[in-house]
Amino acid sequence: MKKTDIAIIGGGPAGLSAAIYAASLGVKIILIDDSLKLGGQLIKQTHKFFGSTKQFAGIRGIDIARQLLNKIEKYKNIEIIPNATVTGYYKDGILTVVQGNRNERLIKIKPKKIIVATGASENMLPFVNNDLPGVYGAGAVQTLMNLYGVAPGNNVLMIGAGNIGLIVSYQLLQAGIHVEAIVEALPKIGGYLVHASKIRRLGVPIYTSHTIKNVYGTDGVEKAVISKINKNFEFIPDTEKELKVDTICLAVGLSPLSELLWQAGCQMKYSARLGGYVSLRDGNMKTNLDNIYIAGDVAGIEEASSAMIEGKIAGLNAAISLNYKCDNYRELNEDLKDELNELRANPLSEKIKAGIKEVLIEKGVK
């Protein structure tokens, strides 16, 4: 059995930031990540980030990941357990971890505090034959082409014109892969217009108030049928279009990966604005359980910049709760919260802010 001060579950932007912040205060950390490479979704992002300099504005996601990983390496008090899944949280405070997927190894960890930064998984969309090979989640498409240089297909239909749908479409074009069209069920493009404009300039049509109805093929996607939909998301007859594509990329939202929080007994609440069930938490990212903190998409679907700040807040506060010294704690904590507010001071963040209000534990209220 391994003992540690803080176990951090998830090595994406939130988990890495939490680890760096807490480690800088001397805290002993074990970070568990389930993928082959640390960095979460950052390691696939070729676009430059927005925000202020503090939040890596103007830097590509892949380079932000590199900076965070370089910092992580410098701390001897951070132990990394890669390619490992936390499979359970037990009442005596023990986490069970399974590492590898052939010749697996079981590891038991007893941490004093836990920061859950497990991120999110992609939503599925119901349509006929949606299980055919060639139908991918947008994250999978990014992994294949941006991490391993493998093209997922030759001609792609993107479902969803939120930021992920737009960005991944652009990444496909960068990789020399044809994007036939983007369909969006809502009457309006959901993502930033900067991204949408880049794609339109490259000649890719974006069909709003449209969705995918059917794909056809035997051992893989051979064609897709899209249709116009009305305000109630019902198909409008005689508006179908047939597209010759071999790949469908789903970018229809994310759901928090919150299984561990459910199991640990966190008080879960459904918030459509935050993308699904999330745990109640206070302004310091502590859940209703004293030893569990959350950060990043598992606390509500947002993006990497805010995930990194939430990670820092969780790391700092978990460290302070273990009586580690930080001379200007109050000031730092307030600064981080101000930074988060600044980042959310735009019309697109109204939804997130309203969502957080639904799950926020106010000071002094249980």
Added chain:
Amino acid sequence: MRIKEHPILEFNPGKKVKFTLDGKEMEGYEGEPVAASLVAAGVKVLSKSIKYHRPRGFFCAIGKCSSCLMKINGVPNVRTCVTKLEPGMKVETQKGKGDFN
């Protein structure tokens, strides 16, 4: 299909190694996910579903969806999207629940 040119990214794959898929010789790069090597080689079907034997391909890439479960070196239900390719691996298309035979 491999991406040959990219304006931002540089791909530095590992060593080229040989493995087999259902007995047929294949090539991939050591250390990349087995499922990525297969997609690069144009393989679409990784497994067949349990009840209706429908084809299943690469879907989530994070070891969560079960679509890429295959038999590797005789062991069924290996998540090939998060398993690194090793030289000489015996990869088999999995049908249904999979078995050790």
